[in-house]
Amino acid sequence: MTEDTKQPESLKILFADDEKSLQKLMGLELPRLGHTVTVCPDGVTAIAAIEKEDFDCLLVDLDMPGKGGIDVIKKAKETRPDTEAIILTGKSSTESAIAAVEFKVFAYLTKPCRLMELKTLLEGVAKKREQDRRIKALTSRLDRIEGKSKLIGDSGAMEIVNKMIAKVAPSNSAVLIRGETGTGKELVAKAIHDQSLRHAQPFVAVNCGALPENLIESELFGHRKGAFTGAEETRIGLFEVAHGGSLFLDEIGELPKALQAKLLRVLETGEIRRVGENSSIKVDVRIISATHRHIEDMVQDGDFREDLMFRINTFEIQLPPLRERTEDIPLLAEHISRRFWPTIPMTHTVFATETIHALKSHSWPGNVRELANVVEHATILCEELPIQPQHLPRRFSEQSPSGGDRPELRAVSGPMSLRELEMQAIHEALDRHDGNKPQAAEELGISLKTLYNKLNQATAGEKTA
């Protein structure tokens, strides 16, 4: 059955209204629309019904003797917050509008309501429930793929990081996370959010370096329809999406100067203004930022606003590079390998001792992200555990015996895959530019977005090497 021809989901509806004619009508018509219905003559009966069983959707009159529609909705949301509610009302009132916001009421219908209108609304409820379920399924899939925000590593350095996360998470303070590329800055940001009181609200991540300059403002603050060429619809920005939760501003050092001023204003007033809009909207968002740049130097050079630096940097967490905590490599490598092989029993040895030795001797300019790519490469090549050094990418067998550093491009003797050459060139460019991705991308002649994609993707070249 295609999306279009699919029957809408049958809903379990509670209908409560003191009008006898409506009770009779709904008792007949709602089952005809494919739903099951419990009809209640007043709010008290409706609350008693909710105490006995769960409903997908409430269809309640606002004014009923004894307990009104809002009491019924309140009761249902206490036990099952995902219950949808439609309010029936003689006339739209301030009371119903407030309830609509407070209890996230799906809609309110003004009496006398037309059956067609109700049918469409109930289809909307069914569709929303299906979308919510899909989002939940996707979120749990994503959690499985990415792992929760669990930071692996029991080195002294990571212990300090974990303690700092636990301390700062419950506050609302702005946090600045510093560290080289791939050290886990986003994971730390997510851990702060997950351990905060905002954990049930959205965590929204935006990479300030990967967005074209002309789009950042509308991406962050939204825009009004027609605000600029191409703005065909009014769109909310990421600040509004993150309302109640946390906004992670990755690579904040890449934010253009004009946007720095606008961001500062938002952080000071707690209000955003969509592009092309005259009025402001209040938002409640905790800011977590990250950078691999030395922001103080940028301030000195006039590239970053000092006032913004102080604003985003109430609390600072410095992430150590992987080469400074090589004792974490065995745990990390094993943890990452289980992302690809979730069924390996915990008792199995995944990496041979020599493989761990080779991994520990590497300098890891791409840090944990590079390690994840290497482990993925090995899990593809290895047919029988444990993973041996020959399952690692070629650059590991070509390392000089004395050191763990990557060989210079010119020094490589054996053949390398195009992908390996490409990754090596990327890492070397990043090294030369002190981890600065925009500069590395410029030197390599690729867009910043492409650079991010290449760093993030498990590569086809490595998979087939």
Ligand SMILES: Nc1ncnc2c1ncn2[C@@H]1O[C@H](COP(=O)(O)OP(=O)(O)OP(=O)(O)O)[C@@H](O)[C@H]1O
């Ligand atoms: N301590 C850790 N434990 C488990 N996984 C980690 C850890 N640190 C990093 N990772 C993994 O390494 C990868 C890169 O991490 P992340 O994206 O958080 O790094 P980043 O510092 O934000 O990188 P960039 O500066 O390039 O944005 C992710 O797959 C992440 O899950």
